[in-house]
Amino acid sequence: MITPQQIKYRWMGVSLGLSLILLVIKFTAYFLTSSTAILTDAVESIVNVIASGFAFYSIYLAGLPPDQNHPYGHGKVEFLSSGFEGAMILSAGLVIIWQAVLSIFEPRELDNLDWGLALIGVTAAANGFVGWMLIRSGRQTDSLALTADGRHLLTDTVSSIIVMVGVGLVAMTGQRWIDSALSLLLSVIIIYNGFQITRQSVARLMDETDAPTLDRVVTLLNVHKDHNWIDVHNLRVQKYGSDLHIDCHLTLPYYWELSRVHDEVHHFENTLKDGFKGEVEIFVHTDPCMKECCHYCRVADCPVRASAFVRDVDWTAANLPLNQKHFVPLSV
Secondary structure, three states, X not given: OOOHHHHHHHHHHHHXXXXXXXXXXXXXXXXXXXXXXXXXXXXHHHHHHHHHHHHHHHHHHHOOOOOOOOOOOOOOHHHHHHHHHHHHHHHHHHHHHHHHHXXXXXXXXOOOHHHHHHHHHHHHHHHHHHHHHHHHHHHHHOOHHHHHHHHHHHHHHHHHHHHHHHHHHHHHHOOOHXXXXXXXXXXXXXXXXXXXXXXXXXXXXXXXXXXXXXXXXXXXXXXXXXXXXOEEXXXXXXXXXXXXXXXXXXXXOXXXXXXXXXXXXXXXXXXXXXXXXXXXXXXXXEEXXXXXXXXXXXXXXXXXXXXXXXXXXXXXXXOOXXXXXXXXXXXX
């Protein structure tokens, strides 16, 4: 059976190899045509090669087990890889703007546009397929590095298609300014894509709340809610690459023996682990119940119940992260 790590290696290796091949093809197209728009596409391919190489290495590091210096593992390097790729894309966009401005004041004759179109068409098709597969694999393995590289390749595909349209228009009309204008348009698209990737990477490095993952954890708790789980609060969900770390406080009956508390915590942890494919590390702090919990407690045959059950607490992504027990009014 192929492991998630092997899937990452396979597709990151494909991406790196493809980037090297397409780099040669695009610069060949540029030397044949002298098109600034094609040069724009070729310059971005340099970024593809460097970014894919760094992403490949980051996936290797992310797969290493936790050690004394990295007790939470090495998964965050994938976020760094994504940020590096975004920064490289931004840099390429600025270089492309400079080249486009120069081409406006120093226009060149465009030649062999038919060959240029054919070569760029090949690169667009290859990038589109591999980019789609990288995003798909990134979602399956929860890898931001794969997803970022896939988004980059899809942006490169869109850029190549725009270049083909522009070069075709130049071939039909003979208006060389279209080539420079198109290069400027592509630079804006490239810079925007780089900014989005960088922004997401910084958010993950800063442990910004991952709303979809938090919602998934809350859904699992609600669907599999056990009658002994009186309350859950102070829920924290953090991702380190494809590894997931969950911290929370679990309220259990105060009169239970330690061995029973231990078993219930394991049941709680396994419920969450079964809902995710990757590595899940859970730290549960147990709280003793209070008499104020009785009106939403479903523990059967409780010998110390102070008041009757009224109704459940609605567990949501808004109230579970709060660092306090949840209480509901005694009146319905």
